[in-house]
Amino acid sequence: MATTTASAQLAEAGPGPLAEDPARHRRYTNRYAGFAYLMLAPAVILLGIFVIWPAIYAVYLAFQDWSFYKAPTFVGLQNFTNVITDPLFINAIVRGLKFVLMTVPIMLVLAFLFSCLVVSVGKRFSTLLKISIYLPTIISTVITSIIFTIIYDYSGGLLNWAIGLFGLDSIPWLGDPKYALKAIAIPAIWLGMGLTSLIMVSAMIDIPEEFYEAASMEGANWWKKTLYITIPQMKNILLYLLVTDFVAALQQYELPLVMTNGGPLDSTMLPNLFIFSHFRGDPTAGYSIAAALLLFVVLGAISAGIFRVVNSEKSVD
Amino acid sequence: MHSHTPAQQMKDLIPMIEPHRRARTRRWWVGGLLKGAVGLIFIFLALFPLAWMIIAGFKAKTEVLETPFQFFPEVWHWENYVRILSDSAFLRTLGWTLSGAVLFTALSLTVNSMAAYAFARLEFPFKKTLWVTVITTMFIPGMTILLTSFIVVTKLHMLDTLAVLVIPGAASAASIFFIRQFYLNIPRSLEEAAELDGCGAGRIFMRLFLPLSKAPFVVMGITAFLSYWNSYVWPIMVMATPEKFVLQQYLATFRSERTSELGILMAGSAMAAAPVIIMFLVFQKQIIGNIKMAGLK
Numbered sequence: 001m002a003t004t005t006a007s008a009q010l011a012e013a014g015p016g017p018l019a020e021d022p023a024r025h026r027r028y029t030n031r032y033a034g035f036a037y038l039m040l041a042p043a044v045i046l047l048g049i050f051v052i053w054p055a056i057y058a059v060y061l062a063f064q065d066w067s068f069y070k071a072p073t074f075v076g077l078q079n080f081t082n083v084i085t086d087p088l089f090i091n092a093i094v095r096g097l098k099f100v101l102m103t104v105p106i107m108l109v110l111a112f113l114f115s116c117l118v119v120s121v122g123k124r125f126s127t128l129l130k131i132s133i134y135l136p137t138i139i140s141t142v143i144t145s146i147i148f149t150i151i152y153d154y155s156g157g158l159l160n161w162a163i164g165l166f167g168l169d170s171i172p173w174l175g176d177p178k179y180a181l182k183a184i185a186i187p188a189i190w191l192g193m194g195l196t197s198l199i200m201v202s203a204m205i206d207i208p209e210e211f212y213e214a215a216s217m218e219g220a221n222w223w224k225k226t227l228y229i230t231i232p233q234m235k236n237i238l239l240y241l242l243v244t245d246f247v248a249a250l251q252q253y254e255l256p257l258v259m260t261n262g263g264p265l266d267s268t269m270l271p272n273l274f275i276f277s278h279f280r281g282d283p284t285a286g287y288s289i290a291a292a293l294l295l296f297v298v299l300g301a302i303s304a305g306i307f308r309v310v311n312s313e314k315s316v317d
Numbered sequence: 318m319h320s321h322t323p324a325q326q327m328k329d330l331i332p333m334i335e336p337h338r339r340a341r342t343r344r345w346w347v348g349g350l351l352k353g354a355v356g357l358i359f360i361f362l363a364l365f366p367l368a369w370m371i372i373a374g375f376k377a378k379t380e381v382l383e384t385p386f387q388f389f390p391e392v393w394h395w396e397n398y399v400r401i402l403s404d405s406a407f408l409r410t411l412g413w414t415l416s417g418a419v420l421f422t423a424l425s426l427t428v429n430s431m432a433a434y435a436f437a438r439l440e441f442p443f444k445k446t447l448w449v450t451v452i453t454t455m456f457i458p459g460m461t462i463l464l465t466s467f468i469v470v471t472k473l474h475m476l477d478t479l480a481v482l483v484i485p486g487a488a489s490a491a492s493i494f495f496i497r498q499f500y501l502n503i504p505r506s507l508e509e510a511a512e513l514d515g516c517g518a519g520r521i522f523m524r525l526f527l528p529l530s531k532a533p534f535v536v537m538g539i540t541a542f543l544s545y546w547n548s549y550v551w552p553i554m555v556m557a558t559p560e561k562f563v564l565q566q567y568l569a570t571f572r573s574e575r576t577s578e579l580g581i582l583m584a585g586s587a588m589a590a591a592p593v594i595i596m597f598l599v600f601q602k603q604i605i606g607n608i609k610m611a612g613l614k
Contacts (some may be wrong), residue, residue, distance in 0.1 A: 011605070013484050015576070021614060028414045029440040029442050030441055030442065032440070032441070032517075032518040033439075033440070034439035035439065035517075035519060036440075036441040036520050037435075037441065039431040039432060039434055039435040039439070039522075040431070040435045040436075040447065041430060042428040042432070042488070043429060043432035043451070043488040043493060044432070044447065044451070044488075046428065046484065046485075046488035047454050047488045047490070049469065049485075049486075050469065050470075050484070050485040050486070051454045051457055051462065051466075051488075052450070052454060052467060053465075053469065054462035054466045054468075054469055055457045055461065055465070057455075057465040057468070057469075058461050058462055058465045061465065080336050103318075104386075109554075113355075114359055117355055117356055117359070119350055119355065119580040120352060121352055121353075125353075125356060128356075128360065129359060129360065129381075130605055131598070131601050131605070132359065132360040132363045132364055133359060133363050133398070134593065134597075134601075134604070135363060135364065135367065135597065136363055136366070136367070137367060137548075138543055138564055138593050138594070139367070139547075139590055139593070140547035140549065140589070140595050141547065141549060141565075142549050142565040142568050142569050142587045143565075143568065143589060143590050146370075146568065146572055146583075146586050147365070147366045147369070147370050147571075147586070150373075150381065150382065150579065151366070151369070152584075153382050154382075155382065156381075156382025156383055156384055157382065158369070158386050159325055161384050162386070164384075178490035190362075190363070190366065193363070195608065199606060199608060202608060212479065216397060241418065244411040251458070251460070253460075254549060256548060258549070261390075266608060275460055276460070276463070276550070279463060279464050285464055288463060288464060289369050289461070289465070292458070292460045292461040292463075293461055295460070296458050296460070299458075300456070303390075
């Protein structure tokens with residue numbers, strides 16, 4: 001038949017091309033499904049056994065009265081009310097917030113100054129600066145603790161020798177509840193500066209040079225340029241760093257664990273260290289898990305809240 | 318009038334430019350000096366504790382905590398480093414930790430890159446659900462699952478073995494996410510060409526994606542190695558036999574048990590930090606370059 005069109009011929013020839021047959025199309029795109037599951041299996045199984053299952057189990061145990069020695073019994077919210085009404089836990093949270101105030105603002109201000117310096121010097125010097133600031137970050141908490149414990153030593157430590165030059169008496173930095181938390185804040189800043197600084201540097205490099213050129217033409221000085229260009233341009237990254245540093249500082253517990261084990265007189269008993277000590281010391285685990293969950297939920301809510309504010313402002317801009 | 322070459326013309330112009338430039342240079346010079354000084358302070362604060370540790374490793378026992386403080390030792394005690402490096406317990410710990418770290422790094426690169434490839438390039442039912450599940454694990458804090466993970470590894474009879482150090486942390490949503498981002502940027506056309514040559518998904522992964530993965534593997538590998546090398550809390554929970562302690566445990570124990578041997582402790586700490594410092598210095602370009610991505614994820 002001379003009048004038959006090409007498409008009619010195709011239709012006669014049987015099932016249409018791939019796109020016209022959804023089932024066959026799906027079969028084609030999913031042709032490697034078996035292989036995909038094989039590739040995913042190791043990671044998904046490992047995450048399932050060592051992350052997802054423990055997380056579900058933790059939520060379950062938080063509502064149980066349970067220990068290694070007896071079967072769990074359901075106690076409802078009892079563990080949570082025990083945690084919230086425990087002055088020791090509340091004190092640990094307050095102490096954690098104090099620790100945040102001792103570390104995060106200093107870190108952000110220092111990192112900001114550092115970034116201003118890095119973007120204004122030559123390539124070689126800026127590379128040297130970046131390497132130096134990041135080097136402490138890769139050092140372990142244990143080694144950091146050892147170094148700083150010895151620097152803080154009462155009778156022969158470097159710090160007491162240094163303040164002695166100014167005629168001050170030696171201070172038992174890690175032995176006096178008045179100073180211990182501050183003494184731990186310093187190695188925490190030393191360890192944490194690297195990442196904060198380098199993220200800030202990369203954000204600062206991204207600010208278009210023209211903004212500064214225009215400001216210079218109008219006679220703006222460094223301070224004005226920082227206040228009206230740099231900080232507003234970096235608003236999002238600064239808030240991001242504020243949140244992540246806040247969360248990280250509130251969760252710090254390895255430093256006090258190794259340096260003071262929470263002492264003296266609980267003065268360095270940060271929230272996670274409090275929970276960790278409970279884990280190890282108390283056979284009834286429900287309390288510790290409930291405390292860890294509560295801390296996580298509160299921290300998550302705070303971060304989510306802040307990010308929400310940031311994002312909504314961003315959409316207005 | 319005589320003709321000027323461009324170079325001569327430039328020379329004639331220089332006296333006219335000079336005074337202006339000299340003024341700018343002086344201001345630049347003062348600013349540069351200030352920047353240099355501030356920069357040196359940053360470098361000093363960052364590196365001093367490390368330098369002090371390495372130097373203290375050369376001091377006699379009593380000299381580490383000696384008033385008045387002296388940065389350099391009176392006599393260089395090389396024997397601290399010699400003793401720690403010939404101490405069988407330290408060497409065993411070093412070897413044990415190093416082999417664990419290498420295994421851990423290899424395992425985590427394998428497992429995570431395989432998953433990343435599937436998520437980046439293959440289609441399969443429940444892909445989205447699985448992806449969301451995997452990403453969600455990124456937000457589960459370690460402290461919440463510390464005890465229940467401990468219960469799990471106890472039930473699996475993994476306590477006090479290499480497996481308990483290497484296996485539980487090997488799969489990581491952050492690594493899968495990171496490598497997937499990299500794989501998403503590999504052009505489809507490369508894959509199509511390979512497919513025309515008759516390669517299936519398996520061969521495309523082995524022959525195409527793995528050889529192209531050097532950059533993300535360096536970054537992820539170092540991250541994994543560092544996290545294993547520096548881990549302390551998990552090992553103290555799951556390792557009981559002192560002969561099987563990892564490096565950080567060994568150092569913490571050394572500090573509390575042999576308190577007077579500070580010179581050797583510092584030498585040991587320096588030796589424990591040396592591999593990661595060297596690794597960082599070798600790969601600093603990739604690591605620092607990657608931080609931009611880490612910040613904006």
